[in-house]
Amino acid sequence: MVRYEYRCPACGPWTAAFPMGAAEAARPCPECGVRSPRLWSAPALNRMDPGVARLRQSEEASSDAPGVTSTVPAAARRPRRTDPRQARLPRP
Ligand SMILES: [Zn+2]
Structure with missing residues (x-):
């Protein structure tokens, strides 16, 4: 489906x-039933979310x-182990 634009002389x-x-x-x-001519407009090419557009760029x-x-980004670092029982667990 494509969205088409029309302009009513009374309603807009x-x-x-x-x-x-x-x-x-x-x-x-x-709204009022008056025949409204179709408008010629550019296709909706710029409707992408700005955050998504930035990521794609x-x-x-x-x-x-x-x-x-x-270096490893700060957000990806693993939290430090605080439970001492974890220190005795086998390492991979
Ligand atoms: Zn109207």
Whole structure:
């Protein structure tokens, strides 16, 4: 389904979803029933969440030249063992 935009002369712009290519050039307004012409607008290409867009850009940038880390990030460090019984457990 594709969202098409229409503009009612009395109520203003509104949208409706139809299969691609099935939208009429004018449709009745859902509020007042006046035939509203379809608007030509750019496709919704910039509707991605900014956080997701930032992650995808960093992913694309790192595919050619991945970053090199020399230390373990602070968030990934394991917590220290506080129970002394864990010190006697066998190590892998
Ligand atoms: Zn209207």
